[in-house]
Amino acid sequence: MSVKDQVSEQEWQTRIDLAACYRMIAHYGWDDLVFTHISARVPGPEHHFLINPYGMFFEEVTASSLVKVNLAGEKVMASDYDINPAGFTIHSAVHEARDDAKCVMHLHTTAGVAVSVLKEGLQAYSQQSLFPLASLSYHDYEGIALNPDEKARLVADLGNTNFMILRNHGLLTAADSIADAFLFMFIMQRACEIQLQAQAANQPMIAIDDRILAGIRAQAAEVTRSAGGGLAWPGILRKLNRMCPDFSE
Template sequence: MTNSIQAQVTKEEWQARVDLAACYRAVAMYGWDDLVFTHISARVPGPEHHFLINPYGMMFEEVTASSLVKIDLQGNKVMESDYDINPAGFTIHSAVHEARDDAKCVMHLHTLAGIAVSTSKRGLLPLSQQSLFALSSLSYHDYEGVALNPDEKARLVADLGETHFMILKNHGLLTCAETIADAFLYMYLLECSCQIQLKAQASGESLQQIPKDILAGIQAQAKQVTRSAGGALAWPGILRKLQRTNPGYDQ
C-alpha cells in the first residue's frame, strides 16, 4: 500500500503526507486527541485545490502517510481510498482552505483545556507569555451545533478573518498556518495558554494580567510575531521524538 500510494503522487505531496501523518501522531503523543473525532488537514502542493485529511475511524496514533484521504473542496475523494471522512471535519476545514490561501494547514482539536476556556465569557486572558502569541492573532466563533450545516462556513470564515488562532465557543480550538510545523506550534501555544489559565484560576489567588500596553504592542505586530514563532525550529525535534516513541508515520 505504502509503495503504491507513494508511486502515485508527487514528491511534494508525499512530503506533505509524511508531515501531516507526523502531526496526527504528535497530537496523540501530547494527549490532545479525542478518539477519532477531530481533524488536521493540509493543502496538497500543486494547482489543484485538493487537501489531505484523516481517515475517519483511525486513531491519531495510527495515521500514516499512505492512509490519509485526498479530497476536493466539495468533499469528494479524488484518489481511491478505503476510508471515508468525517463530514463535520470537512465543513470546518474546507471553509478555511477555500477562503484562506495562506491556510495550507488547519488544525481543529477538542482538548479539555481548550473546551473549558471556550466556555468562558471572557475567553482567553493575558496571563502568560504563551497567551500573548495567541492573543496577537485570535478570533472567536459562536457555537452553532455539530458543524454539518454548509451555511455556517461563511460565518466561520468571517469570524476567522486573517487570524491564525481561533477559539470555537463551547467546542474547541483551531489554528491555521502556511506550514504544518507552524500550525502545530500555534496549537501548542494556544493549548498551553488554556492550561495555564485554568491552573491559575484554580489556585484561587488574585491573578496578575499582563499590562495592556505590552499586549497592544504585540497585537500591533501580529503578523511578525506569529510568523516568527519558530515552527520550523521545533518540528525536526518533534519528528525525532516520534521516531523514538511511535515510528511508522512515514509509511
C-alpha cells in the same frame, strides 16, 4: 502500487508531515478518539487536501492512510476510508477562503473547550497567551458543524487571524505550514492550561500590562511568524522516528 509511488515527492513529504502532526497530537493526549481533524493542502494547482481517515485513531495515522479530497469533500484518490463530514465543513471553509491556510488544525482538548466556555475567553495571564492573543478570533457555537451556511460565518469570524476559539467547542489554528499550525496549537493549548490552573488557585490574578498586549497585537504578523514552527519541527520528526517510525509509511 503504493501510495508513495502514485504521488509527487512534494505530496509525499506533506503526507509525512501531516501524519507526524496526528501522531504528536495523540502523544500529548489532545486527540478525541476519532472526532477531530487536521488537514493540509496538497502542493500543486488543484485545491486538494489531505485529512484523516474517519474511524482511524490519531496514533494509527500514516502517510499512506491519509485521504485526499477536493473542496466538495469528494475523494480524488482511492481510499478504503471516508472522511468526517462535520470536520470537512470546518476545514473546507478555511482552506477555500484563505490561500495562506495550508494547514488547518481543529481540536477538542479539555483545556481548550474549558476556556471556550469562559465568557472572557483566553486572557493575557502568561507569555504563552501573547502569541494567540496577537491573532485571535472567536466563533459562536451553532451546533454540530454540518450546516454549509455556517461556513461563511466561520470564515468571517476568522478573518486573517491564525488562532480561533470556537465557543463551547474547541480550538483551531491555521498556518502556511504544518509545522507552524502545530506550534500555534501547542502554544494556545499551553496558554489555556496555564490560565485554568492559575484560576483554580482562587487567588488574585496578575494580567500582563495592556500596553504590552497592544504592542504585541500591533505586530501580530511578525509575532506569529517568529514563533518558529520550523525550528521545532525537525526535532519532532526525530522524536517520532524514535517512538513510532511507522508514521512515515
